[in-house]
Amino acid sequence: xxxxxxxxxxxxxxxxxxxxxxxxxxxxxxxxxxxxxxxxxxxxxxxxxxxxxxxxxxxxxxxxxxxxxxxxxxxxxxxxxxxxxxxxxxxxxxxxxxxxxxxxxxxxxxxxxxxxxxxxxxxxxxxxxxxxxxxxxxxxxxxxxxxxxxxxxxxxxxxxxxxxxxxxxxxxxxxxxxxxxxxxxxxxxxxxxxxxxxxxxxxxxxxxxxxxxxxxxxxxxxxxxxxxxxxxxxxxxxxxxxxxxxxxxxxxxxxxxxxxxxxxxxxxxxxxxxxxxxxxxxxxxxxxxxxxxxxxxxxx
Amino acid sequence: xxxxxxxxxxxxxxxxxxxxxxxxxxxxxxxxxxxxxxxxxxxxxxxxxxxxxxxxxxxxxxxxxxxxxxxxxxxxxxxxxxxxxxxxxxxxxxxxxxxxxxxxxxxxxxxxxxxxxxxxxxxxxxxxxxxxxxxxxxxxxxxxxxxxxxxxxxxxxxxxxxxxxxxxxxxxxxxxxxxxxxxxxxxxxxxxxxxxxxxxxxxxxxxxxxxxxxxxxxxxxxxxxxxxxxxxxxxxxxxxxxxxxxxxxxxxxxxxxxxxxxxxxxxxxxxxxxxxxxxxxxxxxxxxxxxxxxxxxxxxxxxxxxxxxx
Numbered sequence: 382x383x384x385x386x387x388x389x390x391x392x393x394x395x396x397x398x399x400x401x402x403x404x405x406x407x408x409x410x411x412x413x414x415x416x417x418x419x420x421x422x423x424x425x426x427x428x429x430x431x432x433x434x435x436x437x438x439x440x441x442x443x444x445x446x447x448x449x450x451x452x453x454x455x456x457x458x459x460x461x462x463x464x465x466x467x468x469x470x471x472x473x474x475x476x477x478x479x480x481x482x483x484x485x486x487x488x489x490x491x492x493x494x495x496x497x498x499x500x501x502x503x504x505x506x507x508x509x510x511x512x513x514x515x516x517x518x519x520x521x522x523x524x525x526x527x528x529x530x531x532x533x534x535x536x537x538x539x540x541x542x543x544x545x546x547x548x549x550x551x552x553x554x555x556x557x558x559x560x561x562x563x564x565x566x567x568x569x570x571x572x573x574x575x576x577x578x579x580x581x582x583x584x585x586x587x588x589x590x591x592x593x594x595x596x597x598x599x600x601x602x603x604x605x606x607x608x609x610x611x612x613x614x615x616x617x618x619x620x621x622x623x624x625x626x627x628x629x630x631x632x633x634x635x636x637x638x639x640x641x642x643x644x645x646x647x648x649x650x651x652x653x654x655x656x657x658x659x660x661x662x663x664x665x666x667x668x669x670x671x672x673x674x675x676x677x678x679x680x681x
Numbered sequence: 682x683x684x685x686x687x688x689x690x691x692x693x694x695x696x697x698x699x700x701x702x703x704x705x706x707x708x709x710x711x712x713x714x715x716x717x718x719x720x721x722x723x724x725x726x727x728x729x730x731x732x733x734x735x736x737x738x739x740x741x742x743x744x745x746x747x748x749x750x751x752x753x754x755x756x757x758x759x760x761x762x763x764x765x766x767x768x769x770x771x772x773x774x775x776x777x778x779x780x781x782x783x784x785x786x787x788x789x790x791x792x793x794x795x796x797x798x799x800x801x802x803x804x805x806x807x808x809x810x811x812x813x814x815x816x817x818x819x820x821x822x823x824x825x826x827x828x829x830x831x832x833x834x835x836x837x838x839x840x841x842x843x844x845x846x847x848x849x850x851x852x853x854x855x856x857x858x859x860x861x862x863x864x865x866x867x868x869x870x871x872x873x874x875x876x877x878x879x880x881x882x883x884x885x886x887x888x889x890x891x892x893x894x895x896x897x898x899x900x901x902x903x904x905x906x907x908x909x910x911x912x913x914x915x916x917x918x919x920x921x922x923x924x925x926x927x928x929x930x931x932x933x934x935x936x937x938x939x940x941x942x943x944x945x946x947x948x949x950x951x952x953x954x955x956x957x958x959x960x961x962x963x964x965x966x967x968x969x970x971x972x973x974x975x976x977x978x979x980x981x982x983x984x985x986x987x988x989x990x991x
Contacts, residue, residue, distance in 0.1 A: 408793055415864075416808050489714050492710040497706075511726075519725070519729060521949050555718075584709070616815070617946075621950065645825050648821060649825070674812070674873070675873065
């Protein structure tokens with residue numbers, strides 16, 4: 382009697398567990414379609430002529446590369462606007478922002494973590510306090526302000542930073558959150574290492590360059606990812622600060638492109654070119670991406 | 682700011698000549714801190730102060746005449762503007778709907794991919810794809826899907842539903858933007874929830890299941906209390922980014938139809954950039970800033986227990 386009850390109870394729980402397992406799997410698959418299919422649709426549509434995009438809409442064909450496929454839309458994108466220039470601008474701006482940011486923010490974090498000076502705590506406090514200020518609150522005053530700044534360039538001295546490369550780079554180099562991430566990481570590196578280097582006669586800058594930075598690979602990866610994405614995706618700022626077509630980044634270019642072209646196939650081709658490289662990078666380095674995002678959760 | 686050497690490294694080791702190396706340490710520290718400090722003061726601290734200062738002036742973006750102090754004129758004008766109240770309302774509605782929607786669904790996603798089963802990584806990756814896609818691209822893509830004869834309505838027609846004009850109809854426009862925004866950002870908060878879930882020790886669940894607690898009881902008594910800090914962080918970040926709503930509106934609707942999707946940031950860009958009224962736009966930014974500050978103070982208040990313990 383007892384044995385029967387036990388086994389039937391066991392049977393019941395194992396069935397329930399199996400059903401729960403199937404439900405979880407079903408949920409995952411449905412959601413994978415919800416999150417993945419719109420992007421598949423975008424990429425697939427970029428290879429189809431407009432007429433076919435619309436006729437495919439009501440069926441599975443919308444998500445599959447079938448029918449009259451070609452690179453015509455991509456050719457159209459490059460023909461209609463200086464798209465190569467837009468792309469180059471985006472690459473220049475994001476690479477410069479990331480590279481300068483790595484240098485400037487890691488040096489500041491090093492000074493805050495390793496060296497002692499009066500006012501250190503206060504400096505760190507101010508940096509952390511600025512984390513709650515969203516960029517959108519300062520965008521308009523900042524726009525006015527950069528227009529008052531002096532500038533020395535190839536063509537001499539002038540006023541106003543609007544419509545330049547540096548207005549898209551320099552304001553975004555110093556980043557409180559990057560400093561904080563480096564600071565946290567540097568604090569986890571044992572101090573015995575720099576003491577040993579000091580005994581060997583290394584100066585502070587040498588310790589930074591030859592001891593701390595080579596050990597900080599994970600922090601460098603995290604900061605690079607977290608500063609690259611907003612730089613590549615930035616939209617509000619270049620929309621206002623850049624008027625010249627030749628200086629425009631690709632994200633703002635898509636808006637402008639849509640005014641020029643009513644072909645959804647071409648717009649999807651444009652969108653795919655600026656998205657697929659980032660998606661590919663994410664898939665290749667997903668562990669680093671996901672742990673970077675998780676790291677941004679510590680700033681509570 | 683005066684930065685003076687305090688007994689540092691060298692003193693601790695008692696090396697001779699520590700006085701000199703302290704001096705050097707201070708100047709090196711200053712030199713290494715300087716670039717970041719100068720940039721942050723120039724592009725963060727000064728603009729924050731300018732938000733306050735300019736909102737009491739008639740400053741224009743490009744003007745030969747210097748800005749004049751005009752007291753509270755910008756604010757009186759703002760509070761009499763119907764578009765401002767509509768934008769504020771839209772922004773608040775957007776935040777109030779998207780905060781529970783997005784955080785709740787993201788928690789569901791996190792629990793779906795928390796189990797260590799084969800294939801979990803693939804699903805996590807797929808759920809995260811929209812996060813690395815720029816909001817401009819997402820807005821373009823959904824603008825296309827939301828067309829009256831677009832993908833969404835074509836699929837709805839398959840099951841016999843006549844879909845509305847999602848973006849063109851004032852009744853649906855804001856809702857459509859909410860759904861799309863949640864779709865884009867959910868993977869981000871899934872990852873944050875996941876890192877919270879992983880801080881909960883597995884032994885707690887084992888002990889609970891030995892005591893006969895079912896999945897729902899385990900969630901209620903172990904998972905949910907263990908996620909409190911994560912939850913507060915997620916609520917704050919979603920709220921602040923919801924109040925910053927701009928890109929979707931600018932790409933998809935330009936605030937229309939009939940101001941149905943105008944937001945605070947969209948309005949500040951329209952007045953401060955297109956109409957060049959920097960002073961007036963700053964007063965909108967200041968209202969926005971006050972809201973964000975209030976939200977953060979509430980967060981401080983809610984997390985005070987834990988901080989006191991530290």
